[in-house]
Amino acid sequence: MSNDDVLSRLADTLAARKQADPQSSYVAKLYAKGLDAILKKVAEEAAETIMAAKDGVREKIIYETADLWFHSMVLLAREGIRPEEILAELARREGMSGLVEKANRKENV
Numbered sequence: 215m216s217n218d219d220v221l222s223r224l225a226d227t228l229a230a231r232k233q234a235d236p237q238s239s240y241v242a243k244l245y246a247k248g249l250d251a252i253l254k255k256v257a258e259e260a261a262e263t264i265m266a267a268k269d270g271v272r273e274k275i276i277y278e279t280a281d282l283w284f285h286s287m288v289l290l291a292r293e294g295i296r297p298e299e300i301l302a303e304l305a306r307r308e309g310m311s312g313l314v315e316k317a318n319r320k321e322n323v
């Protein structure tokens with residue numbers, strides 16, 4: 215299996231877990247706990263990523279960032295948002311100066 219479409223495959227699994235038994239699936243259990251529990255995990259994993267970066271251990275940064283991305287993906291799945299939509303937003307910004315993006319953002323968001 216290629217790494218190229220790992221986000222799409224994971225999103226398919228996360229969508230399917232909406233029908234799964236919370237006893238047999240970590241993701242189903244998280245959905246059952248609700249939005250606040252998912253947000254708490256995102257915040258925890260962000261904090262763990264920060265601590266890993268502070269420690270400066272490469273493998274730890276990769277591991278904790280994977281946990282952060284995974285829980286962010288659970289949040290997106292809960293909200294019915296596909297990872298392709300985030301990738302499209304990043305692609306839209308590609309080649310655009312961050313300063314231009316910042317000016318546009320003030321007008322649009």
Ligand SMILES: N=c1c2ncn([C@@H]3O[C@H](COP(=O)(O)OP(=O)(O)OP(=O)(O)O)[C@@H](O)[C@H]3O)c2ncn1[C@@H]1O[C@H](COP(=O)(O)O)[C@@H](O)[C@H]1O
Binds near residue numbers: 239255281
């Ligand atoms: N990529 C992941 C993944 N990354 C991390 N985790 C889980 O996320 C949790 C990380 O939280 P912590 O480090 O705080 O550990 P914890 O104390 O066990 O977590 P809590 O009980 O406090 O929530 C761990 O339980 C990990 O097992 C993941 N669980 C599932 N997946 C993917 O999601 C798919 C569906 O998982 P299930 O729904 O469990 O079948 C799997 O096939 C994987 O592809």
